[in-house]
Amino acid sequence: MMKKDIFDRLPSGEREDLENLFQTCPANVFDAMDIVHVKKGDTIIRSGKTCSYIYIFLEGNAQGVEMHLEEKIYVFKSFSLGRIVGELEYFLEKDVYDADIQAVTDCTLVRIPQKVWFAWVESDIRVLRNRSRYIISELTKQLRSGREYLFLDCYDRMILYFLQQYENSVSSVCVIKKTRPQLADLLGFSTRTINRSIGKMENEGLLTTVHGKIHISPDQAEKMQNYSDQMFLAES
Numbered sequence: 001m002m003k004k005d006i007f008d009r010l011p012s013g014e015r016e017d018l019e020n021l022f023q024t025c026p027a028n029v030f031d032a033m034d035i036v037h038v039k040k041g042d043t044i045i046r047s048g049k050t051c052s053y054i055y056i057f058l059e060g061n062a063q064g065v066e067m068h069l070e071e072k073i074y075v076f077k078s079f080s081l082g083r084i085v086g087e088l089e090y091f092l093e094k095d096v097y098d099a100d101i102q103a104v105t106d107c108t109l110v111r112i113p114q115k116v117w118f119a120w121v122e123s124d125i126r127v128l129r130n131r132s133r134y135i136i137s138e139l140t141k142q143l144r145s146g147r148e149y150l151f152l153d154c155y156d157r158m159i160l161y162f163l164q165q166y167e168n169s170v171s172s173v174c175v176i177k178k179t180r181p182q183l184a185d186l187l188g189f190s191t192r193t194i195n196r197s198i199g200k201m202e203n204e205g206l207l208t209t210v211h212g213k214i215h216i217s218p219d220q221a222e223k224m225q226n227y228s229d230q231m232f233l234a235e236s
Contacts, residue, residue: 014082
């Protein structure tokens with residue numbers, strides 16, 4: 001039987017949140033838990049597959065990916081330590097997952113059968129309120145960011161994408177491994193437009209190119225974050 005000390009490896013804030021959530025968790029939920037390891041680049045949750053499990057991140061980072069307009073890929077969310085994924089579809093009364101969640105690094109997760117998880121959630125009003133508030137908050141954020149994303153130009157979309165990549169980087173200097181054509185497919189613009197935006201960012205000191213590869217230092221990431229904050233404050 002798995003115990004609450006499974007969360008001991010998490011940072012204090014995330015650990016306390018989960019310990020508080022699980023303080024009334026019945027034994028059968030712990031009995032149903034298992035630990036899964038997902039390699040970097042593999043899919044944790046696949047769009048269109050039957051909703052079977054809830055996952056809790058113990059180690060590693062992942063990103064939510066969905067097909068957007070004109071079959072362009074949209075990276076819409078980052079997931080890291082302590083995050084619970086796989087709940088949204090249940091609250092929306094959907095039987096299949098809406099989007100892929102892919103491992104950005106090697107990940108270790110707690111896996112819980114969805115039926116077991118929600119039998120507990122629905123029987124415990126404190127936990128139901130906790131998860132409902134969380135889902136409503138996430139839906140509100142996604143609605144806002146999704147609507148805004150549609151109207152962003154190439155430069156601004158790249159800023160958001162590079163910030164996500166920097167956040168998930170395991171080294172102090174983030175190296176973007178995707179090629180220019182891959183970035184064009186990912187962000188929904190032509191390769192020429194991608195190159196023009198990269199050149200502008202380099203001239204403004206937001207990134208450095210080394211043998212064609214994009215490098216982002218901590219100072220450059222901070223400049224990107226400041227730009228992003230100002231961009232969304234202006235639209236609020």
